[in-house]
Each structure stands twice: as structure tokens, then as C-alpha cells.
Amino acid sequence: MIITACHLTRIRAPLITPFKTALRTVQQVDDIAVILDTDVGIQGYGSAPATAAITGDTHGSIVAAITEHLAPRLIGRSIACLHELLQANDAAIAHNNNAKAAIDMALHDLWATFLAQPLCVALGGQPSVLETNLTISLNAPDAMLADAAAAVARGFRALKIKLGGDPASDLARVRHLHAHLDGQVELRLDANQAWNARQTVQILRALEQDGIQPAWIEQPVPAADIAGLRHIREHVATPVMVDESVFDLRQLLRVLELQAADLVNLKLMKAGGIRNTLMLADLCRQFGVPCQIGCMLESALGVSAAAHVAAARRDVIRFIDLDAAALCLEPGIVLDTRFEHALIHVNHTPGLGVRELLEP
Numbered sequence: 001m002i003i004t005a006c007h008l009t010r011i012r013a014p015l016i017t018p019f020k021t022a023l024r025t026v027q028q029v030d031d032i033a034v035i036l037d038t039d040v041g042i043q044g045y046g047s048a049p050a051t052a053a054i055t056g057d058t059h060g061s062i063v064a065a066i067t068e069h070l071a072p073r074l075i076g077r078s079i080a081c082l083h084e085l086l087q088a089n090d091a092a093i094a095h096n097n098n099a100k101a102a103i104d105m106a107l108h109d110l111w112a113t114f115l116a117q118p119l120c121v122a123l124g125g126q127p128s129v130l131e132t133n134l135t136i137s138l139n140a141p142d143a144m145l146a147d148a149a150a151a152v153a154r155g156f157r158a159l160k161i162k163l164g165g166d167p168a169s170d171l172a173r174v175r176h177l178h179a180h181l182d183g184q185v186e187l188r189l190d191a192n193q194a195w196n197a198r199q200t201v202q203i204l205r206a207l208e209q210d211g212i213q214p215a216w217i218e219q220p221v222p223a224a225d226i227a228g229l230r231h232i233r234e235h236v237a238t239p240v241m242v243d244e245s246v247f248d249l250r251q252l253l254r255v256l257e258l259q260a261a262d263l264v265n266l267k268l269m270k271a272g273g274i275r276n277t278l279m280l281a282d283l284c285r286q287f288g289v290p291c292q293i294g295c296m297l298e299s300a301l302g303v304s305a306a307a308h309v310a311a312a313r314r315d316v317i318r319f320i321d322l323d324a325a326a327l328c329l330e331p332g333i334v335l336d337t338r339f340e341h342a343l344i345h346v347n348h349t350p351g352l353g354v355r356e357l358l359e360p
């Protein structure tokens with residue numbers, strides 16, 4: 001099966017409410033979608049959002065990286081040589097991880113379709129039903145409580161609480177949610193780099209003294225502050241999860257060797273695709289550190305690809321933050337993977353099970 005062409009389009013999906021973190025506010029899902037054509041009529045699909053504040057990728061940079069650097073290396077080549085194609089994709093240009101992730105996703109989709117297997121099976125796992133948390137955007141305490149109560153009513157058993165305002169307000173947010181929801185739902189915190197190590201220790205100690213035990217704190221300090229992460233681990237009981245500190249193997253190895261994190265959040269967009277994410281998960285396994293698979297605010301296609309990775313590595317990917325589809329009013333794409341509030345039913349059909357991209 002030979003790759004003959006690469007087309008780009010968009011996947012757009014409206015959100016239930018604006019998505020707000022300490023780093024950015026997003027009004028709708030808006031992904032660049034990649035379609036790879038082959039000589040036998042089968043197509044492979046991939047997608048990437050613009051996440052400039054996190055990875056540096058914009059819509060313009062994703063389109064330019066794909067059309068000028070990545071796609072030209074694929075045309076005329078056989079999908080049977082997946083490994084070589086993935087290597088070429090990774091080496092074609094520095095950085096531009098979202099663009100690489102979209103191509104890597106489409107290549108994996110084609111490859112598994114060529115093998116007539118769901119992607120997770122081709123990667124060594126099984127189609128599974130995964131349970132995701134739901135993200136509660138950074139807002140005033142009452143608005144966050146209303147969103148959290150709606151999430152609990154939808155059946156979510158774990159909530160990812162976005163923080164990163166001033167520390168006193170963040171403490172008030174968590175106390176307010178805990179006071180009204182204690183026992184109904186697990187609280188996972190994500191400050192998206194907004195605090196420093198001293199503030200983080202103060203906030204978590206104050207919560208712990210109140211008898212509030214979050215499941216973990218994700219990326220409390222700036223990405224480069226690995227010493228800060230380690231300091232936090234040494235001074236609080238709450239486990240520390242790294243997110244923006246780890247994009248690649250070198251960064252992960254440093255965090256693991258310095259014992260700077262209890263947990264690692266993996267994302268296809270940070271790592272530049274499925275292949276690199278699997279390598280990161282495999283390194284975490286070597287160190288006995290469990291992972292979460294996460295997503296950006298991105299299309300159901302990208303979420304489905306990440307769900308296949310989780311279904312292929314359930315031994316080390318123990319936590320699921322694949323809620324971008326559940327945050328949308330409509331998906332913008334027809335997929336065999338089924339999203340049912342907290343549950344993600346990974347497709348049993350070949351590849352990523354893409355049926356149709358809807359009109360953007």
C-alpha cells in the first residue's frame with residue numbers, strides 16, 4: 001500500500017463552555033486534520049490542535065511543517081515500512097511536535113488498517129473501555145462548583161480542577177469544591193505552571209491540614225523547574241504529576257533520575273505522536289512510575305488515537321485524562337470509538353475507525 005497524497009482540512013467542534021487554564025482560554029476545538037491517500041483507496045487520518053502556549057505550534061506552523069517538510073517525505077513510500085516512515089517524520093524538522101503527531105497518527109491509522117486490526121491491537125493491546133476524568137475550567141468558585149456538579153450528574157467520578165490564579169483564590173476554589181462534593185468525586189488538581197515551589201508547598205500543606213487530600217497536583221511550577229518539583233515532593237503528601245516538564249525521553253529521564261515526580265502525564269502532541277509516547281511510557285515502566293494519558297483541547301480523532309495508546313499499554317498508563325470529546329457539544333467527526341460521558345469505548349474496527357469528517 002503506497003502513500004500517494006496528503007490533504008489537509010479542519011475538524012471544528014463547539015464547546016459546552018469555554019476551556020480556561022492558567023495558560024490559555026479556548027472557545028472551540030479547531031484542529032488541522034491530515035488525510036493520507038493510498039494507491040488502494042484506503043485513507044489514514046490524523047489531527048492536531050494549535051497549542052502555541054504549550055508546544056509552540058500554531059495553525060499556520062502546523063500547515064507549513066506538514067506541507068513543506070513532513071508530507072513530501074511520505075509520498076511514494078509503502079506503509080509496510082512504518083518504522084522508517086515514523087523515523088523520517090521525526091527527523092524531518094526540529095520541534096513542530098503537533099504537526100509530527102498528526103502525521104504519525106495518520107501513519108499508524110493506515111498501518112493498522114493495512115493489518116485489518118484496531119490500532120490498539122496492532123500495538124499489542126486490546127480494545128478497552130476507558131474511564132476519563134472531566135476538566136473543570138478555571139473560574140470563580142461558584143462557577144466551578146456548578147460545572148463540577150454538572151459533571152458529577154453526567155457520571156464523572158474524577159474531576160481535573162484547573163487552578164493557577166493567585167494562591168489564596170486557588171485555596172478558596174478547592175475548599176469550596178471539597179465542601180460541596182466531598183465523597184462524590186475524586187479531585188485532581190492542575191495548576192499549569194502557575195505557582196512557584198514555595199507557594200505550592202503552602203497551598204498543599206494548607207489543604208492537607210484541612211483534611212483535603214487531592215489525588216495529585218499536576219505541573220504546579222514552570223516546566224523548567226525540576227528542582228522545584230523535587231522540593232515539593234519532599235515537603236507534601238500529595239503526589240506530584242509532571243506535564244509540561246516532559247515532552248521527550250531526555251527530559252523524562254532527568255525527571256525520573258532526580259525522582260522529581262510520582263506520576264507522568266503523556267500527550268501525543270507533546271511527544272510528537274504515538275511512537276514517541278509509547279517510548280516514554282516504556283521508560284516510565286522501567287522506573288516503576290505510573291502514567292496518565294492526557295490530551296490537549298483537541299478533536300475526538302486525537303483523543304481516540306490517545307485512547308488506543310492507553311489500551312495498548314494498560315500496565316503503565318493507569319490514569320486517563322481524555323476528556324476533550326466530552327467537553328464538546330458535537331464531535332465534528334464520525335468515529336467508531338464511542339464517547340459516552342466518562343466512558344470511552346475504543347473501536348473494534350480497523351485502525352482508528354474513522355467514518356467521516358464533517359464539514360468544518
Ligand SMILES: C[C@H](N)C(=O)N[C@H](CCC(=O)O)C(=O)O
Binds near residue numbers: 054160190192243
Ligand atoms: C483537555 C485536558 N483535560 C487538559 O486539561 N489538558 C491540559 C492542556 C490542554 C490545552 O490547553 O489544550 C493540561 O493537562 O494541561
Ligand SMILES: [Mg+2]
Binds near residue numbers: 218265
Ligand atoms: Mg496539565
